Each structure stands twice: as structure tokens, then as C-alpha cells.
Amino acid sequence: MGVLLDEQTRVVIQGFGGAGQREARNCIAYGTAVVCGVTPGRGGQEIEGVPIRNTVQQAVNEFGANVSLIFVPAAFAADAILEAADAGIPVAICITEGIPTRDMVGVKRYLRSSGTTLIGPNCPGVMTPGARARAGIMPPDVYTPGNVGVISRSGTLVYEAVDQLTRLGIGQSSSVGVGGDPIIGTSQREALALFEADTDTAAVVMIGEIGGTAEQEAAEYIKQMSKPVVAFIAGATAPPGRRMGHAGAIIAGKAGTAQAKQAALMEAGATVVQSPSQIGVTTREVLKARGLA
Amino acid sequence: MKLHEYQAKELLARYGVPVPKGRVARTPEEAEQVAAELGGKAVVKAQVHAGGRGKAGGIKLAATPVEARAAAQALLGTRLVTHQSGPAGQPIDAVLVEEQTDIARELYLAVIIDSARGMPVVIASAAGGMEIEEVAEAHPERIFSEPIDPTVGFQPFQARALAFATGLDGDLNRPAVAAITNLVGAALECDGSLAEINPLAVTADNRIVALDAKFNVDDNADYRQQALFGLADTAQDEPIEVRARDAGIENYVKLGGNIGCMVNGAGLAMATMDAIQFEGGMPANFLDIGTQNDPAAIKAALEIIGADPDVRAVLVNIFGGLARTDVIAEGVVLAKREGLIPQPTVVRLAGTNVEAGMKILDDSGLDLLRADGFAEAARMAVAAVR
Numbered sequence: 001m002g003v004l005l006d007e008q009t010r011v012v013i014q015g016f017g018g019a020g021q022r023e024a025r026n027c028i029a030y031g032t033a034v035v036c037g038v039t040p041g042r043g044g045q046e047i048e049g050v051p052i053r054n055t056v057q058q059a060v061n062e063f064g065a066n067v068s069l070i071f072v073p074a075a076f077a078a079d080a081i082l083e084a085a086d087a088g089i090p091v092a093i094c095i096t097e098g099i100p101t102r103d104m105v106g107v108k109r110y111l112r113s114s115g116t117t118l119i120g121p122n123c124p125g126v127m128t129p130g131a132r133a134r135a136g137i138m139p140p141d142v143y144t145p146g147n148v149g150v151i152s153r154s155g156t157l158v159y160e161a162v163d164q165l166t167r168l169g170i171g172q173s174s175s176v177g178v179g180g181d182p183i184i185g186t187s188q189r190e191a192l193a194l195f196e197a198d199t200d201t202a203a204v205v206m207i208g209e210i211g212g213t214a215e216q217e218a219a220e221y222i223k224q225m226s227k228p229v230v231a232f233i234a235g236a237t238a239p240p241g242r243r244m245g246h247a248g249a250i251i252a253g254k255a256g257t258a259q260a261k262q263a264a265l266m267e268a269g270a271t272v273v274q275s276p277s278q279i280g281v282t283t284r285e286v287l288k289a290r291g292l293a
Numbered sequence: 294m295k296l297h298e299y300q301a302k303e304l305l306a307r308y309g310v311p312v313p314k315g316r317v318a319r320t321p322e323e324a325e326q327v328a329a330e331l332g333g334k335a336v337v338k339a340q341v342h343a344g345g346r347g348k349a350g351g352i353k354l355a356a357t358p359v360e361a362r363a364a365a366q367a368l369l370g371t372r373l374v375t376h377q378s379g380p381a382g383q384p385i386d387a388v389l390v391e392e393q394t395d396i397a398r399e400l401y402l403a404v405i406i407d408s409a410r411g412m413p414v415v416i417a418s419a420a421g422g423m424e425i426e427e428v429a430e431a432h433p434e435r436i437f438s439e440p441i442d443p444t445v446g447f448q449p450f451q452a453r454a455l456a457f458a459t460g461l462d463g464d465l466n467r468p469a470v471a472a473i474t475n476l477v478g479a480a481l482e483c484d485g486s487l488a489e490i491n492p493l494a495v496t497a498d499n500r501i502v503a504l505d506a507k508f509n510v511d512d513n514a515d516y517r518q519q520a521l522f523g524l525a526d527t528a529q530d531e532p533i534e535v536r537a538r539d540a541g542i543e544n545y546v547k548l549g550g551n552i553g554c555m556v557n558g559a560g561l562a563m564a565t566m567d568a569i570q571f572e573g574g575m576p577a578n579f580l581d582i583g584t585q586n587d588p589a590a591i592k593a594a595l596e597i598i599g600a601d602p603d604v605r606a607v608l609v610n611i612f613g614g615l616a617r618t619d620v621i622a623e624g625v626v627l628a629k630r631e632g633l634i635p636q637p638t639v640v641r642l643a644g645t646n647v648e649a650g651m652k653i654l655d656d657s658g659l660d661l662l663r664a665d666g667f668a669e670a671a672r673m674a675v676a677a678v679r
Contacts, residue, residue, distance in 0.1 A: 101511050102514070109412065109443045124614060139612075141644075152560065154559060157560035157564055159614055183406070183408060209563065212408045213409060235563035237563075237566045237567050237576070238579070244544075276564035277671075
């Protein structure tokens, strides 16, 4: 049932401040099990009907938390991710934006020797509509259960793609926002591998961006995938050398351009969409051509 | 955040990277005095946030202090147009006056973030003095790299390997290893997102010296690198981008077209630019409003777009997640009502609280063009400027 989240998902929210509380409400309203909040110093309280603990380890021991959703402010977010990993949380999803790159270098290195999969940071989170499992900040109304996986570096572009699919009657197995920072826990390539292995996913929509070479690495993997991939690269019209909001979205060298990424994806067999408004209809065509819709 | 060359060199010198003798000057008189202190002969370098200064005439040789004064006079107060600066160029408010160096060899040395490896890497090449991207393209075998593993840090054997690979052997090996190690120290301690020495020169008398230096500080590390952020020279930025930042909008980039955009999310903002171009138009700016849930902030952003003389239509494209479309709608109505966006205005709202947002637009009675979906919004904005 989708990737990363399912009916067994039990969410702990790290950083139970304004955003954490609001999204706890939204997740619970959608039907997701939010079992605990962690804010050091407020352990023992109950906020919005959610029990609060001082440490993630307590959330695991007492409530069986298996997914952490992190809203901790940027200066302390690396510590929060490491605490989740140390407590043995299998999936940590970090929404926080603005974490210094140097902090993420240490986190990324530590996670190599842990069993934790990190999604993000600077991401909208993960959604598996078929399990009513939402660990993130996305608007749930635009989702509908189905067999298309969605991957994106951008948050709002995930919603856009999902909305286009839903309006055409195409549901989603899961959506994964991998995040817009230079160093992220799970790459687009790794997210593709999750969907390739997921029996409920028939096709994948991947939304990349200018900057870096992550889409080329994803293209290498697409060559060996059995499932069709529809891809869009945002920023084809961005000027070189300027950072387009995301720290990762800056063209430095030819590999970072949308054109280079589109070419690599096409060569790998992905269907590349030129206009962002064509993501939905192109996915429908691809599904039809394969007899999947 | 970009440092000027002189600031980057002062920083590197503090960490033990050898740099030429010299000092920054803000007047021709100062430049003359620095040249005199250096013994007369000097090089006068325009301090702007753009590469390609040499070819653009921003670097001048002076044989005497008087010539240094004349060179500074010619540069200061003008704008330097390079292939990286954009057509308006960058203002020259300071020059770096340095001793001249007899160069035997030019190398390349940098610390950058390698997203694929998830850690910083040191890049070195014996092909210095040219754009490293061009070297990477034409001669990838001439580029060497060593990762900086955060668990143990950068190791002496890695510095030695890079030095030997780039021909820095014999008497040069020890100073080269020191320069590489010290550059790494500066990059790590100061949250450098780019620390680049190009060229790193071997002098005729067999010394190593950083002839040029670029240092960018991670914008996310501002809270712990306050001294460095205090050096920021906002005069180098587009005035409209500075105004946007002062209004609390971090993600504004001025572009060449005439459709002003306000979008939430960097990816959607880029995709909106793409959609406009796909429909035959050109965006005037990139603006990611993020998750602002305050109508006053939305109004402020639209005021900046509306005041841009290039803007002939405004496109608001919002897909609410954390951001609420009703709050955005309130901000749009405020800005329109107060005449801050007199241009034709296309609004596309979707996501969180969209019914409430649409109702606010309807009830306002204002002339706001409503688009259903991305492509239609782009088409309407392009039609409005035709």
C-alpha cells in the first residue's frame, strides 16, 4: 500500500509549536494516527488531545511511534533528526527549511550507518491516500487513492501534479516530496526505487528542478525500471547563476540546466513534459498506452 | 551571501592561506597611498560581485602610485559590465590595490558542496585561470577531488594527493598542503557554500599565493556567521531585490520580461515562469512568497511587483498547503484596492481554503481576472500584455 506510510503508520511530531500543532490537527482530521508530540520540557502535558513527551525515545517506547514528522526550527533541526534516528524511528520526515548545509552533511553521514530513512528537509512530506496516512503539510482534499506515485523536489508543485491527476480521475499510491536543499535524505533516484518495489504503484510522475545532477542520477535508474516515468523539470527559463528560491536550484555548469536533465531523462525512456500544465494529461496518455488506465 | 575578493582574501589570510600584499581602497588617493606602500608597482582590481573582470577592463596594472591613482579614478564610481553581470553592470565602490605577482603557473583550488556525495569536496586542477566548468567539459581527467568526511575531517594524505596530482611537488608540496588544508578550515568554520581560489599561482620565485578568491557563505547559516553577514554589500544587488528583502521577501529575483509573478513555493514559481514562456510571454521576476499567512505581507510583495516599471501584467499563482488561499486573496484585494497593482491582474487559487479565497475575490467587486488552472493563468497573463 504505497511507500513509506501505510495503515500501520504511527506518527510522532517533533517540535509541537504552532505549525506542529496545526498539522497534528490536520493529520488527525484526515485519519492519520498521530500518537505523540515531542517538545523538550513539556513532557507529561497534553496539547490538542495529543500526549507530549520530552524525548523521541519515550514516544517510541510508550506509543510505538514509527514515523517522525519534524517541525523543529532550523538551528535545532539536525539535532532533532539525529534524535529520531537514535531512537530507531524507521522514517523521519523533516519539513523544516533553512537548515545550514554543514549540519546536513553530518546528518547525512550519520544516517548511512542507521536504519532510518530521512525524507527532506525543506519538503512537504509524504502522503499515502489509500491508507489515509498523511505526514506533511499538503492539502489532503486534492488527493485520491490510486496507482500513480508522485516524486518532487518542490512542495507546491507536488500539489499541482496531484491535483491535475485527481481531476482526470487518476489516483495516487503515494506522494513523496524529497526536498529542495543541496543535501537531502532521500534522492529522487532512491524515491523511484521505493515506487518500483511498491506493488500498488503502476507509474511514477517525477518533478525535478534545475541545479545539481540528481535528475541525471535518477535517469540512470529509470533505464532499469519496469514502470513508466513521466517527468517535468522546473526552471527551464531560469537564468544561470541565480538561485531560484531553493538553495539547490542554481544553474552552475551545463549539467544543471533543464535541457541537460530533460535529455538524460528522455534517453532513459522517461516521457518528458515541456509545460507544467501537461503533467496530468501526459500521465493519462502513458497509462492508456500501457493499458494501465 | 557573496563576499568581495578583498573580503575573501582577508578571511583566507586569517586562516593561513597566502595572499598578495595589498589593501582595499575607496578613493583614488587611498589607491595611490597603498601603491606607494607596496613600492610603486601595483595591480588595481574592481571589487564587484561578478566574474570576468579582467576581460571587461576591471583589472588594471600600474607602474607607479600615480598610475594606480589614475586607474582607481577610472574605475571608482562606474559600473562594470562583464559576461556574468547582466547588461546594467555592477557598481564599483571599491578597488583592491595589490602587489604585482610574477606568475610561473596557474592552478585551481576550491571547496564546494557535492550533493551526490552528501559532503563538501576539495577540487584541484593544474588548469587554473580558466572557468572550471570548461575544464570539466574538455578535460575531465585534469580535475581531481577529495571528499571531506565529517566524521574524521579532511586528512593530510588527501591534501598531499591533490598537491602531487596537480604538480605541486618538491619544495612546493609542504606549502601547497598547508594552503589546501587552510582553505578547507576556512570553508568549514565559516559555512562556505563555495570557497574558490582561481588562480592559485606558483610565483617565479617558487611561492604559492591566492591571486583571486571567491567566498560565498551559506545563507542558512546567517544566524551563526553574523560577522561575515555584516560584510554583505547590498549595493551589488538589484535595488528592487534589496527592497524586496527589506520587506521580508527573501526569494525575489529580477528577470527580463514584463509579467510580474507572485507564487508560493520555489518549484511552482519556476514552473509558472516556464508556463508563461511556453505561452509565448516572459516573466518579469521570480517571487516565492513561501507560506506567508499575513495579508499585509502579500500586499507588500504585490506593491514591489506593481512598482516595477517593466511589469505590464501581474500573475498570482497560489496552491495553498501551509499557505491559506483566503489570506492570499485578502492581500490581493488590499493591494488592488489601494492601487498598488494597477496592471491587469490574473489570479489563480487552488488548495487550502480555496472556496473562501474565491469568495473574497468575488465580493471585492474589483477587476481581477480569474483563472482556473495553471495553463489558463499563463495564457491570460500573456494575452493581457499583448
